[in-house]
Amino acid sequence: MTAESVLRLADLAFDYGSRPLLRDLDLSVGRGEVVCILGPSGSGKSTLLRLIAGLERPSRGRIEIAGRCVADARSSEPAERRGVGMVFQDDALFPHLSVIDNVGFGLIGLPRRERRPRALEALDRLGLSDRADDWPHRLSGGEQQRVAVARALAPRPGLILMDEPFSRLDSQLRYRVRDDALSALRASGASVIFVTHDAEEAMASADSLVLMANGRILQFGTPEDCYRRPVSVEAGQLLGPLNVMPVDVMNESARTPFGTLDLPGVASGPARLVFRPEALRAAADGVAASVVGRQFGGACMRLEVEAGGFRARMAVQGRNGGDGDTIRVRLEAGEVEVLPG
Amino acid sequence: MAVAIAPLVGVAVAAIRGPWADIATAPFAGYALTSALLAVGVAGLSTVFGLTSAWLVATCRFPGSRVFEWLLVLPLAAPTFALAYGYADLFDVAGDLRMGLRQAAGFDLPVSMRSLPGAIFVLSLAFYPYVFLAVRDALLNRSAVAAEAARSLGASPGTVLWRVTLPMARPALAAGLALALMETLADYGAVSFLSVQTLTTGVVRAWSVYGSPASAALFGLPLIGTAAVLLAFERWSRSRRAYGVQATGWRDTPRPILSGWRAALATLACTTLFVAAFALPLGWLGWNALQATPEWPRLLHASGRVFGLGVVAAGLATALAAALALSGGDRPLLTRLAGLGYATPGAVMAIGLLVPAGLIWRNASGPTVMFATGLLMLIYAYAARLMAAALEPVSAALTRVRPAMGDAARTLGRSPLDVAWSVRAPMAKGGLLTAALIVFIDVVKELPATLILRPFNFDTLAVLADAYARDERIGQAAWPALMIVAVAVPACLWLTRRISRSRPGGDRP
DSSP: OOTTEEEEEEEEEEEETTEEEEEEEEEEEETTOEEEEEOOTTSSHHHHHHHHHTSSOOSEEEEEETTEEEEOSSOBOOGGGTOEEEEOSSOOOOTTSOHHHHHGGGGTTSOHHHHHHHHHHHHHHTTOGGGTTSOGGGSOHHHHHHHHHHHHHTTOOSEEEEESTTTTSOHHHHHHHHHHHHHHHHHHTOEEEEEESOHHHHHHHOSEEEEEETTEEEEEEOHHHHHHSOSSHHHHHHTSOOEEEEEEEETTEEEETTEEEEOTTOOSEEEEEEEOGGGEEEEEEEEEEEEEEEEEETTEEEEEEEETTEEEEEEEETTTTOSSSEEEEEEOGGGOEEEEO | OHHHHHHHHHHHHHHHHOOOOTTTTTTHHHHHHHHHHHHHHHHHHHHHHHHHHHHHHHHOBOTTHHHHHHHTTGGGGSOHHHHHHHHHHHTOTTSHHHHHHHHHHSOOOSOOSSSHHHHHHHHHHHHHHHHHHHHHHHHHHSOHHHHHHHHHTTOOHHHHIIIIIHHHHHHHHHHHHHHHHHHHHHOOHHHHHTTOOOHHHHHHHHHHTTOOHHHHHHHHHHHHHHHHHHHHHHHHHHHTOOTTOOSTTOOOOOOOBOOHHHHHHHHHHHHHHHIIIIIHHHHHHHHHHHHSOOOHHHHHHHHHHHHHHHHHHHHHHHHHHHHHHHTTTTOHHHHHHHHHHHHSOHHHHHHHHHHHHHHHHHHSOSHHHHHHHHHHHHHHHHHHHHHHHHHHHHHHHHTTSOHHHHHHHHHTTOOHHHHIIIIIHHHTHHHHHHHHHHHHHHHHHOOHHHHHHSOTTOOOHHHHHHHHHHTTOHHHHHHHHHHHHHHHHHHHHHHHHHHHHHSTTTTOO
16 A cells, blocks of 8 residues: 555454454555444444554454554554544543643653643644633533544544544534534544444545444445445445345346336346435436325435335425325436346 | 451361360350340341431431431441440449439339340441441432332322332342441440350450460351351342432432421431430440540550551552452452451451461560561451452442543553553542541451450550450540540541432532
């Protein structure tokens, strides 16, 4: 990999006792990149972060940070020497230290008089310099998480790991704290890896996504790529509802309940077409489909439609055609991905 | 951990090896029976005292109920022998009270404090606070939610009491009772003064009168066995006590305000208990003390010694407990073994230590070695007995240090040792202080182990009180006894306040 990569994982594996938790992980994170690991609970996301931080030892494979091998099957550098910042899910602030002392906790290597300015600078990035001398338990949940981010940021690590850092906050607050935190982190130039199980949060804030399930990486790519071009049904479903339609491909085309689709370059045989609800559009020249389910979703209406024995989910913008028993729909060929059958 | 167990092994070795003195076998059954009857009596009476008062204080409001919450804990600050001196003298056949009664009313009280029932009465008054504290906390710790859920399911307030509130307090009652019984079986000062011969007095007598560690150990073995059973019982009840204590969704239970004759009755009951367990016997002692001229040099000397011993033992036991807890002391087997040390009567612990002490004395003699060994063994006995008591608050405080905090400190560049020093220890500071205070108070009150292990002529306040009391110089004995109470009362109050603050909703006004 390039010298620019801040983190590189090669064939990384981790067993808990005899139970394999992580398998065959390969990943490279570039300087200043924000990478989000998304997966259901139990997929091994948090364990992966703990391996990178040095809080667990890998069973196989290697971890390189800034081009230096920090862990392989034989040896593992302890967490305190890796220079990796970490923000935890529950507030791991030290209750016996004031806010400024929490943030300065990692600056032990600096001369005493330089610590406070550095800690204040980190707090200022998160907009909390006025609470420096307060105590953690007097802060709100959002403020506490900002302090935790500032604390990880203060020693200026090249890599910061965040383990579902905002999941305890309610949704309104979560977006604000997340955006503030990420812009502060981006401004610092550090690479960020954060773990979440919220697909929207992952897509909204990451440069690249790592989709994980059962201890393996399913897909790695930009949010848009992962969303539009899932490499598997499992990967695609992590980012939202997905329609999966089995078809037979013949002569580079397939017949579907929503019309015949041209599939240039696709070999003949059984295949699965996968597409997002938005790929189905209400259109006057479309195929008639009966509406079997309807759910109000604010900006859009979520419908379940049936045509030719196939049930599909679709999303209709505004009040556009959302209130009859039937609806005419068209499937956008450009938004359909073909997976092997 | 070997610290706590070694003396117990010593007891077993000594008991098996012999040679036993003449007293060994003959009164054994009698002593054991007395111990058992004493335990049963104290269990019954302290349940009555503790449960009633805890229920009144925790579930109702009446004049003084706030004050009784801490006032009724105070008997814990008084050593049992102080209560025994007070009551024995008060009800002495030739005492002022009985004389006065005989003259005024022409009849005599058909009671004698120097009897098994008398000992049961005194020890129940001394140890009911264990039951009171445990049950009171269980009743206060129940969130209103459970009771409200029961009400919403159609239960009347009375039904809620019988089917929800009291069953939830039952494990706490068992735990408190187990502690009270451990103390009862271990007690020496009160029962020996009241001329009741139990296994524990047997241990001390076998050693001090007959000079036979083997016989003493023989008396000690059933005590260790019983202690182990009580300890297991206490742990088991405690493991069932966790319910109802949840910080989330916590709501204080509203307490009905009593009025009229009910309020008067509640106040009267609590007042009577406090007067009987604290004010009356200690007041009487105080009155006696004022008639006597204290021997200040001896008192001051003894105070200095017990203060020094207490500080050293508290430091040592707390340091051991902290080391155990910080090195992952949540390992259940280790804490259980430490607990066995705590449950073992001090007298038995001391006998166990005579074996290694004897080895030293045989190989090196001279007054300095004798003195130093005795002192060392004494501090060792305190630490071994009280480490478990110290471990409790330290571990409790350390549970506040969540794993993520340690992980965070590691990723911020601190080594595991540094994490223990800069994160875990400071966060457990309050717990460490509590632990040291508990040990200190127990050392100041301790009598039997000190009697057995102390170097020749090395008096503590408790030993001094015991010596005076043996000579029937109650006025003189009252001075050291009350000095112990004076030290223990503020500490006891402070500890009670800490405990009540630490429960959910406890820091609210």
